Structure formats: C-alpha cells, structure tokens
Amino acid sequence: MNDLALLLTPEGRALLDEVRDTEPAQELAVATRLRRDHPAELVSAALGQARLRQRAVAKFGAEDAGRMFFTPNGVEQSTRTSVATYRARRLKELGVACVADLCCGIGGDAVALARAGIRVLAVDRDPLTAAVARANAEALGLAGLIEVREADVTEVDTAGYDAVFVDPARRGGRGRVFDPEAYSPPLSWAVETAARAPHAALKIAPGIPHEVVPAAAEAEWISDGGDVKEAVLWFGTGAPGAVRATLLPGPRTLLGRGLPDPAVRPVGRYLYEPDGAVIRAHLVAEVAEEVGGGLLDATIAYVTADEPRPTPYATAYEITDRMPFNVKKLKALLREREVGTLTVKKRGSAVEPEELRRKVRPQGPNAATVFLTRVAGAPTMLIGAPVRAGDRASAPG
Numbered sequence: 001m002n003d004l005a006l007l008l009t010p011e012g013r014a015l016l017d018e019v020r021d022t023e024p025a026q027e028l029a030v031a032t033r034l035r036r037d038h039p040a041e042l043v044s045a046a047l048g049q050a051r052l053r054q055r056a057v058a059k060f061g062a063e064d065a066g067r068m069f070f071t072p073n074g075v076e077q078s079t080r081t082s083v084a085t086y087r088a089r090r091l092k093e094l095g096v097a098c099v100a101d102l103c104c105g106i107g108g109d110a111v112a113l114a115r116a117g118i119r120v121l122a123v124d125r126d127p128l129t130a131a132v133a134r135a136n137a138e139a140l141g142l143a144g145l146i147e148v149r150e151a152d153v154t155e156v157d158t159a160g161y162d163a164v165f166v167d168p169a170r171r172g173g174r175g176r177v178f179d180p181e182a183y184s185p186p187l188s189w190a191v192e193t194a195a196r197a198p199h200a201a202l203k204i205a206p207g208i209p210h211e212v213v214p215a216a217a218e219a220e221w222i223s224d225g226g227d228v229k230e231a232v233l234w235f236g237t238g239a240p241g242a243v244r245a246t247l248l249p250g251p252r253t254l255l256g257r258g259l260p261d262p263a264v265r266p267v268g269r270y271l272y273e274p275d276g277a278v279i280r281a282h283l284v285a286e287v288a289e290e291v292g293g294g295l296l297d298a299t300i301a302y303v304t305a306d307e308p309r310p311t312p313y314a315t316a317y318e319i320t321d322r323m324p325f326n327v328k329k330l331k332a333l334l335r336e337r338e339v340g341t342l343t344v345k346k347r348g349s350a351v352e353p354e355e356l357r358r359k360v361r362p363q364g365p366n367a368a369t370v371f372l373t374r375v376a377g378a379p380t381m382l383i384g385a386p387v388r389a390g391d392r393a394s395a396p397g
Contacts, residue, residue, distance in 0.1 A: 003045035004069060004131055011038070015046040020066065022050055060108070067139045069132050074106035079167070079203070082248050083222055083229050084112035087165075087201060092116045094199050094237065096162040102153040102193070103167045103185075107133035107146065113165070114145035122148045123156050154185055163199035163236070166190040170205055180204065180212055187212070191233075199236035206231045206280050216240045223277035224248040231280065245277040245313070252312045254278060259285035265294030265304065267322055267375060271382060272303040272314040273345070287314050297374045300348045308387050316387040317369060325349075325379040330370065331360040333383065338364030346372035349379065 006012045015038060022030050027047055034043045052070035059080045060068060079087075087109070091099065096118060101110045104122035106129060113120045114137070122137075124130045130150040137146040149156070158164050168183035168190060170176060180187035187204065191214055194200030206221055206228045213219045218234040218241070225248070243256035262285050274287045279301045288294060291314070293305030308316055323329055334342065342362040344353035349372035356372070371382040 003041075003048070004128065004135065006039075006042045006045050007049055007069065008135060012042060012046065015042060016049060019046050019050045020053070022047060024051075064111075064140065068106070069135045069139065070106060071128060071132055074129065074132060077169075078105055078108040079112075080224055080229060081108065081112065082224050084109045085115070086222070086246070086248060086251055087232065088112040088116040088118065090234075091163055091165075091199065091201065092118060094163070096199055098161050098163075100156065100158040100161040100164045100197075101167075102156065102158075102164060102190075103169060104133050104148070105129060105167065107136045107148070109165060109167065110146050110148075111136065111140055111142060114142040118145070120146045121156075121161065122146055123151050123153050124148075125150065125152045154189060158193065158197060161197065163201070164193055164197045165201045165203070166193065167203040176205075178205070178207065180208060191217075194233070194235040197236070200234070202233040202235075204231045204233060206277075210282060218242040218244070219281070220244045220246055221277040221281040222246045222248065223275055226275060228276035228280055243281050243283065245275065245281040245283050247275055247277060247312060250312070254281075254283055254286055254313050256281065256283050257286060259289060261285055261295075261298070262288035262303070263294045264296070264298050264376060267296060267319065267382065268293065268304045268306040269319060270305050270308050270387070271296075271317045271319050271371065271384065272305065272311070273317070274301055274303065274314040278313050283313075287311060291316075296380075297348065297376060300373055302347060302371070302373055317371075317384045318387055319382050319384040321381075321383040322375075323381050323383075325351075325372070325381055327356065327359050330356075330381055330383075334360055334362050334368065335364075337366055337368065339366045339368045340364040341367035343367070343369040344372065345369060348372075348374040 031043050052075050053065050056065040056070050056075050098119040099113055101120050101122045104110050104124045107122055110120045110122040122133050127150055130148055134148040137143045168185055170183055190202045208231055218237050218239045220232045222229050244253050246253045272291055274284050278287055284301050288303045290311045291305045291309040293303040296302045296304050340363050342357055344356050351372050368383055
C-alpha cells in the first residue's frame with residue numbers, strides 16, 4: 001500500500017516515466033544514480049513497477065500497460081485485454097448497462113466493461129488490489145464508470161445490476177486450484193449468485209470437467225492466438241446447455257451440435273490439428289464434419305482427411321510420410337530431405353519434442369513438421385508441412 005501511495009505522488013509519477021524503459025541489467029546503476037536525489041524506497045518501488053509494466057505489455061498492450069499499476073499476482077492472473085474486450089462486447093449485446101464485477105483484481109475486466117459503455121461496481125477484498133484497481137480506473141480516465149469497493153464479495157448486494165461477472169481466485173498457497181469448490185469463492189456460490197441476476201458470466205479454468213457445468217449455463221472456451229485462455233459459464237443468454245469454442249482474434253465461434261464422436265479412419269493426405277478451445281469444448285466432431293474427416297485414433301484429437309477444406313478451427317497439414325515410431329529412420333529421412341527446421345508436435349506420445357530434436361540433429365535449409373501420435377493404437381510418426389495460408393480461405397465464424 002505504501003509503495004502505491006508513493007508512486008501516485010507527483011514525484012512518484014515523474015520517476016515512473018524516467019525509469020519506464022530500464023532494462024534488468026541497468027537496474028543497479030539506475031537505482032544508484034536515482035537514490036542521490038530520491039528516497040530509496042521510492043526508487044525501489046518505481047523500478048519494481050517498471051518491471052511489472054514491462055511484463056504486462058503482452059496482456060494489456062504498451063499504451064495501457066505504461067499507464068496502469070500492477071501487483072505481481074495482478075499481472076499473472078489478470079485477463080488479457082483481447083479476451084476481456086470480447087466478453088464485454090457479449091454483455092453489451094445482451095443489453096447489459098451495469099455490472100457487478102466480483103473479485104475484480106487489478107481491474108482489467110472492469111476497464112474493458114467500462115470501455116464498452118457499461119457502468120461497473122468492481123469489488124475485491126484485498127486492500128492493495130482494490131487500491132490498484134481504483135488507480136487504474138483513474139489512470140485510464142474511466143473513474144466515472146467504475147466504482148471500486150473493498151469488500152468481501154459474498155456480502156455484496158448485487159440486486160439492481162443487469163449482470164454479475166465473477167472471477168474467483170484459482171490459486172492457493174500451493175499453486176493452482178483444480179477443484180471448482182476450492183475456488184475463492186467456490187463455484188457453487190458463484191452459480192447461486194448468477195441465478196439471481198438477469199445475466200451472468202463466471203470465469204473458470206479451461207480444464208473444468210464438463211460434468212461440473214450446470215445445466216442452466218452456456219459453456220464457452222476461449223483461445224487467443226491459438227492459446228487457450230479460459231472458460232466462461234454464461235447465464236441469461238437464452239441458450240442453456242449450449243457449448244461453444246471462440247477463437248480470437250476474430251472472433252470466430254464454433255457452436256456445438258451434439259454430434260457423435262467421429263469414426264476412426266485410415267490416414268489421409270491431410271491432418272487437421274483442432275484449436276485448443278475446440279478440443280477443450282469437446283467439439284472435435286464438429287471440425288471433423290466440416291473437413292469431411294475422421295480420427296487417427298479414438299482417443300487422439302487429430303483429424304485426418306483426403307482433401308484440404310478451409311476451416312478457421314483447425315490448422316491443416318499435408319502429410320508426406322508415415323512410419324512406425326523409429327528415431328533412426330526419422331533421422332535418415334530428415335537428412336535425405338535436408339530438414340534443418342523441425343517442428344515436433346505430439347499427442348498420445350510420451351516422447352518429449354526437445355529430446356527427439358536432440359537425437360535427430362536436423363540440418364539443412366528445409367523445414368518439416370513431425371507428429372508423434374498413435375494411429376489405431378500404434379505409436380506412429382507422421383511427417384508433413386502446414387498447408388499454405390493461400391490455400392486456406394477463412395470460413396465465416
């Protein structure tokens with residue numbers, strides 16, 4: 001709290017601007033120089049905040065990260081701006097004008113909601129976290145739309161708000177928490193709170209078991225740039241029981257149609273690697289139907305087909321070779337093809353990509369991708385290359 005208070009003073013803000021681009025190797029020299037004219041405590045706080053801002057650029061962009069304030073946990077646990085913006089847009093489209101943002105953290109979601117024109121009550125029980133959220137609302141010119149309250153979210157009256165957004169803590173003293181009832185607050189409390197609101201969005205871990213999803217909820221898995229970021233349980237969307245996978249940027253959304261598992265079929269000329277959000281949402285069957293393909297193995301989320309069909313929900317590869325798992329044969333093939341850039345992907349294999357790359361020692365001007373997987377239960381290596389972007393028109397989302 002004291003560090004934040006120091007940084008919010010005119011002297012602190014000026015010092016933050018001065019150390020903005022300080023690299024780690026320069027910190028000692030910069031700190032020594034600045035302590036001649038500034039209190040040591042303020043210099044340490046400014047340099048620490050500069051490091052956090054540099055880390056936050058990946059999530060918030062350089063412009064916002066350079067103005068916001070962070071805590072170490074806040075940088076790590078906050079929602080990426082692209083995801084928060086997408087979610088805020090969905091709430092806006094539902095007609096939401098005011099939201100109770102419970103467990104608001106440093107205010108990343110509150111900022112996205114306010115920028116969508118939604119009034120926000122942002123609540124967090126940690127004094128420092130709430131203070132940082134308040135400072136961020138002010139720093140970004142959104143204090144008129146964001147009210148920050150330091151309180152226990154379980155004691156906050158959300159009546160009168162169009163929607164509630166709950167982002168429960170999923171980390172404890174021993175790291176990540178995987179049991180939804182061990183969230184803080186528990187998922188059951190969040191679901192009960194959601195049921196009392198016209199609309200609700202509950203942010204949860206993407207690995208949540210599907211059987212835990214309430215029947216009244218719409219479940220959405222979201223990826224950004226191919227990386228799965230989170231899952232959201234939506235209430236009040238008019239689609240209870242629906243399942244969707246959303247890919248950012250875009251957004252492109254694949255809706256579940258309740259298809260049966262795809263059939264296992266022989267390896268075709270093309271292999272499709274579904275996006276992680278598609279896999280988490282259990283929508284591989286929908287992708288297989290789109291590309292006219294089937295599975296390599298009943299337990300592996302790789303789809304194979306005989307022809308390339310455009311889909312934004314999977315990356316397509318043209319397969320040139322198939323062989324049983326054999327490092328020596330792979331090494332000989334790569335040497336013959338003069339492959340120096342080798343991408344190793346695996347699903348259903350215990351072999352580590354770096355270990356395989358070290359053993360085959362690829363050399364040469366060409367590139368290839370090897371898939372370590374199973375085909376009809378047998379350990380198999382498939383070698384190929386991504387289908388060129390020009391050959392994959394984007395399907396509408």
